[in-house]
Amino acid sequence: MRLLNTLIVTTALGALVSTAAVAATTVTIATVNNGDMVRMQALSEEFTKQNPDIELDWVVLEENVLRQRVTQDIATKGGQFDVMTIGTYEVPIWAKQGWLVSLNDLPESYDVDDLLPAIRGGLTVDGELYAAPFYGESSMVMYRKDLMEKAGLEMPDAPSWDFIREAAVAMTDKENEQYGICLRGKAGWGENMAFLTATANSFGARWFDEDWKPQFDTEQWANALNFYLDLMNEAGPPGASSNGFNENLALFQQGKCGMWIDATVAASFVTNPDDSTVADQVGFALAPDNGLGKRGNWLWAWSLAIPAGTDSEDAAKKFVEWATSKAYTEMVAEKEGWANVPPGTRTSLYENAEYAKVPFAKMTLDSINAADPTNPTVDPVPYTGVQFVAIPEFQGLATAVGQQFSSALAGQITAEEALDRAQNLAEREMTRAGYIK
Template sequence: MRRFARVLPVIGMSGMGLAGLGVCLPAMAQSTEITVATVNNPDMVTMQSMMSAFHQAHPDIKVNWVTLPENELRQKVTTDIASGAGQYDVVTVSNYETPIWAQNDWLKPLDEDLPEDYDVDDLLAPVKEGLSVDGELYALPFYAESSVTYYRKDLFEKAGIEMPEKPTWDQMKEFASKIHSPSDGVYGICLRGLPGWGQNMALFGTMVNSFGGRWFDMDWTPQLDSPEWKNAANAYVELLNDYGPPGVTSNGFTESETLFANGQCGMWVDSTVAASYVSDPDTSKVAEDVGFAQAPYQTTEKGSNWLFTWALAVPQSSQHQDAAETFIEWATSKDYINAVADEKGWLSVPPGTRQSTYDSADYKQAAPFAPLVEKAISSASPTDPSAQEVPYTGVQFVTIPQFQAIGTRVGQLMAAMLSGQQSVDDALSQGQAFTERLMQQTGKPQ
């Protein structure tokens, strides 16, 4: 890959001096502006605050930011890339979009341009695989997450119960019943109930897997009315109706995180990215009492913990691909992680992407939950997410274009179950019919 620093020595010379020497200023010596489209979450905010380090190394690249809510980001970026408008030079994508967009030739392949010191082999294997097509990377991981069980050690000790390393959902129900105390402002369990394919369905999709279910059989026939789906849905509804907080259909990740950090949840199953937040006394009232376990399973551990990655990619429509690649290499490098650790502390580094982070003694000391998080991410298997054979990849989602619509609709039906507007059987029957109809209209994936 071309490096801009190589042309810097001529920038300070006058135009007349250069002309007299018969030297033409290379095009890349001009200041290059790139536009980065990203989400407004803490790790991305940290990246923006580290830009002085990038500008010091690459003074000839100016970075403009477009920061949007997740749903709006996806909509605008998809429209821009699909139309070839070229508004964005760097886009924030997940392991859901990346394989689909790469196959559409919307993203620039990256392997050939990555320098040796980027150390691709240091990337955690499941994370790297989720951003690759036919073994070639199309996005570089900024941070990655799986799911874990958070619980209150003080409440468990008081109730005389012990959390296993990887509980079953039946055990979670039993534990919730023993620590549920609404009169004391403590609910047995918090889970996402806010409808959305990236909200309640991220959690519920892994429940379905752990009950032995799948989204589609090998002929792409939907399986939402199967016994496994019904068993998972009944367990989900009973847990939250009997031992969850009120208004659960309004609680997504952020709301649940706040409830747990405020001491209102005895247990919470959600993203590993919250580990730092709930363990920090500055942000969590229960920091000293937080325990960690693997995400629950029921009949199988396959697909019981999710894998999600926020990554940076360069659209084929970008007019400044060299500068864009320079930026995403910097933002996802070992040097960037170390720079964040030096300036903001190890708890602020983007987690889940590199083995070297989890090998760091300093990181382990600052984040005692690190080994559990590494195990959760490393054990996630998007290519083998169910006890039954499946034609798709993805743990909490299915990597096909139709899934956003399917997940959104089924998420709404799950919320209707929780609020008592529909029975489990009726809601899943509607989800089955919707998915069958959509797949008939769009055709089976190739």
């Protein structure tokens, strides 16, 4: 009887030890509801098969909401997330605050030197990599070749804004819900202000002069904003002030946009016949310019970062390594084709003969290489960043400015009123923050 009791106790203890040994570590991932991230979530069962001791908990959010949630969480040390999807704007600012875990100890097999220099540079602070790029992007023109031909026009590889306006008007047939151009209008520093800041650069505008004085009261900003508003009123869809990346993507896929100037990453979605009714008619060109030496394109990477203080750092690093690896790219290519792999992060991808056959591959790389965050404007500026200004105050300020420009697009205020309000907002914030006296 004593032997039996001993066996029962031993067996019970063994079961407890065994259960403890396989108890899973939960990694909570905050990400944006863009197509590539949705695909990552769907494919993540491959990761959990390889790592049965790690469970993944997904929080997938609309872009503006994601930015707000992760910023609040990391600034207050809320600890809700173990992996955050953040961008080129946040990484250097948060790293300098000590809010992110260094990724310099990723294994040699990760091949960090394979990351595109332009993308890696934006995620590195004092020689330390603080986020791993999931995909990199610039912006470019996506257009309907059939509608361009019908209009009697031919898209140049490097168009001007004047040509874009001419083509947009020529392709517009509002009675049949055919709009010459779709552009971001939804308010947000990473929504309409990403597009408008990059566009303004090509008009010779800038956020601040070398003394950090706001520049919304200049002729250059007036020219840029009025051009945008006139273009959208002439050739854009109704309700454009509510349209961001995902809304315009849907419109283009439905065949309602003659042109769309937005993130290069959208190319795989507008050329996928399973999702796009115009997949076989899409062409690509560089973002437009005004002959001033700057194109209206941006530089960005949606990246995976680990907040300092997470209780699941090792497990989080395993996931980040997996999701941004060469092996992940190859898995996506095998399952869904080379056109659907996350673009813009690795040199080896653009050296791959199979990927070179993808119709937008070269234009994406050319667009990324055309953006210069250290010299983003025609006239000198004290900041880095193409579609953003790399200071902590920009996020809140640009969202407030974006609300004014979105109101102007909706016809609620004039362009002059929007710029006047933007100037006042910027002067107040920059004085409060100590940039100007």
